[in-house]
Amino acid sequence: MPDKCYYEHVNRNLSFDKDTKSTKESDIDWKLKLCFVCSHGGHLFQLIKLKEALGSIASESFFLTYIGGEYLLKNTEHRRYEIKNIGNNPLKLIANLLHVARIFTAEKPDVAISTGAEIAIPAFILAKLMRMTTIYIESISSREKPRRTGRVVYHLSDHFFVQSRALLRKYGSKARYEGTLL
């Protein structure tokens, strides 16, 4: 069955480094709340794969994406919020700040993780104001040229990854290459 093998690939990344021997009981009870924020299409596909690979680390989490992301998220157990597409319009970006602020104050996540695109800008601005940890992963589609969102969000990211070695020198020294999400 093709569908079965698709899910098997997903589950293969579940084991992580065994440096958790010092785990206290409180570590097990206390969960980080993660916000996966991205536009729809390929950006969302990559973040869903990341969430699935993270397993129990991501059990307290929700997605924040554009309307249109429902084809990848409906009928799944992933919780989601949808906001309107920003595209290239800076005014819509400001309007979205308010939406995102409302969601963040209600959910109070600890970490924001994004694969782009521009939806990451309002989300990371607020995340920094709310002292959340921010992790940005440049989309796997970016192979050669840095994207505008990446350039902006670089300054708002605690951890910044690219998925192409060629992109490393195009951003600052904070950028890391550790392979791909897919």
Add this chain to the structure above:
Amino acid sequence: MILVTVGLHSQGFTRLIRKMDQLAPILGELVIMQIGSTEYVPKNTEYFRFTSSWRILDLMSKADVIVSHGGASSIFLVLQYGKPLVIVPRLRRYGEHIDDHQIELARYTESLGRAIVVYDIDTILAAIQRSRKMHTTPRPIEGTLPRVIGNILKSTKRAHQR
């Protein structure tokens, strides 16, 4: 069967859908197209606009050749099956996307020997025939980055607790 897929993007991809519709009678095999937001409606092929991920995976597993736009999810889903793949990147100048970024991933996939990229839509028939001779192995989705992110989250957790 040839599967044509243009993903979930909100702009249409008439250039590809119209061409494949014209070629369908010449190809002499079943063509199924996922046309997304494309306004042009095919006359010679089966088509639908959007569907669930499991149905698109099912179609990919049954297809002999897959013709895809340059979107990341479409490309990596196809690579899982090791099927002949022809990529037509969406281009800004035809109103198919907001920029030309799809060329980068398409070119990269081609450099791995896993796809043939079509820039001039009139060359697509030759590309489809050429792709059938490609020998690609299935490439599972198992990147190394999730593990690194997982470790960051673990240390983040400890930092928050202190």
